[in-house]
Amino acid sequence: MKCDCANCPTHACYTKGVNCTGVSLEAVKxxxxxxxxxxxxxxxxxxxxxxxxxxxxxxxxxxxxKANA
Incomplete structure (x- = not known):
């Protein structure tokens, strides 16, 4: 899942594995x-x-x- 966050112009959340999309852990799992x-x-x-x-x-x-740590 790629980040489509307007608050991340550098997509740091995508490369560092941080969940900024608001997607639940169950859906990701x-x-x-x-x-x-x-x-x-x-x-x-x-x-x-x-x-x-x-x-x-x-x-x-x-x-x-990494995203769930």
Missing amino acids: EAYNEEELKLMQAAAKHTIHKNAASRKVSRLTKRFN
Whole structure:
């Protein structure tokens, strides 16, 4: 989820993982789980390489954890 905040002209909230959008934690967690599932399904069907899927999930997890810390 990219930040669309008018108060962040430099998008510092996006790069630092701060939630300034007002989106609830439950909605973010649901979107995270859905995205992880889609990536792993694509890897299982050999649409993308399994290491690429794992790398993307790892990066997504890091951003999710940073935003919720």
